[in-house]
Amino acid sequence: MLTSLLAPPRPEPVEQEPPRAGMCARDVSAWYNVSRKAIENVSLGVAANHITAIIGPSGCGKSTFIRCLNRMHEVVRGARAAGTVELNGQDIYAPNVDPVRVRRVVGMVFQKPNPFPMMTIFENVVAGLRLEGGHSNRALEEIAERALHQAALWDEVKDVWKRASGISLSGGQQQRLCIARTLAVEPTVILMDEPCSALDPIATYRIEELMIELKKDYTIAIVTHNMQQASRVSDDTAFMLAEEDRIGRLVEFGPTSRIFTNPTERRTEDYITGRFG
């Protein structure tokens, strides 16, 4: 993992058994500009082959935090993050780490499906690999087919995937296309930022099924403000909250079963039982 983050511009050859990577965030703080601090000292571990859910009311910084896990937070103009985030023991915020390499290993699915509008379904899936170059068309087709199978989209698009545009699909299909696109670059961790909030219940159900299927091979962290979703799919749950100062902090973190049945913090219980948020 160390070598793959640092140097060579090409990814390592695909291993049969994907490396099981967990992540560990320590004292992560993030700012949107000098005066606007969004989260403070968030520390939690994302266990390998687990689904870790991050819940909390709107504005508690859960999306900001998850974006710190693959260095996407700093893409926002003026934004800055501090603290350490270890991926298999290596700090992705170390000065010699290239954020581009981090995002190769830690993929991300966004709230609103965002397929590339000028590309076909096939081109969307292999966008990450094709723009990197060095793959034959044949190899790309195989990878795309496998990723579409993994994302449970293959049967619906197999007749049109070479010519239909990515944005011709329905919202739920687009989101699964985005998941396929993320899987195609073979990350070890997948971050999902409210992946179902723009989808109807049936599409949501399909994505949840898919996540449970995917955790055999991948480590997943998901931001959601749907508590039922968190309790249905996740192994661990983190509860974040922003008080009057509008700075998000971690309130409680633990196994989902315990957080939802026997939280130690009063605020967690209040939120989960629907007393606020």
Add this chain to the structure above:
Amino acid sequence: MGRWQRRRITNALATALMTLSATAAVTVLLIILGHVVMQGLPSLNVAFFTERPLPPGEVGGGVAPAILGTLEMLGVAGLIGIPVGIATAIYLSEYGRGNLARAISFSVDLIAGLPSIAIGVFVWAWLVRNVVGQYNGLAGGVALAIIMIPILTRTVEETLRIVPDPLREASLALGIPRWKTILRVVLPTAQAGVITGVVLSLARAGGETAPLLLTALGNQFFNLDLLQPTAALPIQIYNYARSPYPDWQAKAWGGALVLITLIGVLSALTRWAVGRRTHAY
């Protein structure tokens, strides 16, 4: 007269007035076009497009060197202006922050506002007097490039800005570097606007006369050497239109018709290409 009837009459009157105004605007355009076509069409023949101008007083010949010269200088202008214009737009939209970006953005507006004759004077003082030593086509191309750049930059910048950020983030999150994201995701998504900008700016440059009078000068002969005085359609039209010879005056109309047609065809082609490439997001 009831209220209902009064409303109907008001409605009819207002509709009639608006139709009239719209028709008046279009009529002016049609009169100009019709007049140019009527005056210009008779002088269009094979010789007009293939032969060089004849000496004053002789009837016949054509404006082929001017058509060729315009294309040459537009080529030079495009070679310089398209990369610079698009690169400036990318800088302003994707990278530029702070004082440098503000200064560049302000400069682009300033250049766009410069009278084209001033650009001509500047290029004359620089390239014609000091570098080459005589009027030349290269200087004409550079002058046209300076006219193109702000138009192209503004058009492309605006389209790059409306490319949604989630697309940039989707690409970055796949581990695609920033520069590649811009070249392979942002620019293709904005390609309709980029094409429009290129054609608009070329069309605008192709019709410029003032800066060419001081740089390319014009030429009655075929000339492929960009360091020599070079003919151009607008200069040819200008020279012929103020000449005392009826044949030259007719050819000025012909030249105007060719120029208008050229720009019209370019715009139509762009609309067609852009229509095919526009994707809703």
